[in-house]
Amino acid sequence: MAESLNPPPWRRLTAARPDWTRTVAARRVAAAGLVVLAAVAALRSDPRGEFTEVAVAAHDLSPGTALTAADVHLERRSTTSLPDxxxxxxxxxxxxxxxxxxxxxxxxxxxxxxxxxxxxSAAGPDARIVPLQLSDTALLDLIRAGDVVDVLTVAGDQDDQHPTRPVVVASGAVVVLVSEKPRAAGAGGDRVALVALPARSANEVAAISLVQAVTVTIH
Structure with a gap:
């Protein structure tokens, strides 16, 4: 009872403070809080910047397809998940x-x-892509994009004096595309395999394939 009748000095000062000072202090605290929230919002990335429009397949597509506007459309995808x-x-x-x-x-x-x-990406910075018309077309049903092959031809004549022998024209060629079989029965068109090679080897293969039959062996 004696304490309530004779409060300590700090309590008397607090009790004597006007109500308006407490209101101003509260407003200052609220304003400071808003400033902090605004700073946090400014530091956060723009949600729209986290997505990028990229070209995607509009439907299932086969290798060798020459893409048209009907095959591709843009979609928004998460930027962090996009492939290079x-x-x-x-x-x-x-x-x-x-x-x-x-x-x-x-x-x-x-x-x-x-x-x-x-x-x-397949054969280095100076690579070239070469089309191969293989003498054994059945190989085109066996090789796939990504396979590594050697390109061969033959040298010599088919007689006893100059027997033919295999010659490796280029090794380590990477298959990048094999053309599909014609879908219509009796449809024409020669099937080819496209391979990637360093420039010098690619030029040699291209020149030889103009005058000699070539085939491949698969690694």
Whole structure:
């Protein structure tokens, strides 16, 4: 009872403080809190920046397809989940040849399209892509994109004095595309395998295949 009648000095000062000072202090605390929230919001990334429009397959696609506007459309995908080389414009892929099967909704990348990027990723910075018309066309049903093969031809004549012998024209060629069989019965057109090789080897293979039959062995 004596304490309540004679409060300590700090309690008397607190009791004597006007109500308006407490209101101003509360407002200052609230304002400081709003400033902190604004700073946090400014530091956060823009949610719209976390997504990127990329070209995706509009439906299932087969290798060797020359892409049209009906085969590709843009979709927003999480930027952090995108593969390297994802194509961001439809115009970048329309007219390009697809080198591997693609499922509906699959993101199209530079190494899925026939071109210099694909050649470089397969066989180095100076790589070239060479078409091969194989003498044994049954091999085209066995090899797939990504297979490593050697390109061979024969030298000599088919007689006893100059017997033929195998000659390796290039080794370590990477298959990047095998053309599909014609779907219509009796349809014409020669099937080819496209392989990636360093420039010098690619030029030798291209020249020899003009005048001699070639085949491949699979690694």
């Amino acid at each position: 080389g994802a194509q961001r414009e439809v115009d970048e892929v329309v007219g390009a040849t697809l080198t591997a099967p693609a499922r509906r909704g699959e993101v199209l990348t530079d190494v899925r399209l026939l071109g210099s990027r694909l050649a470089e």
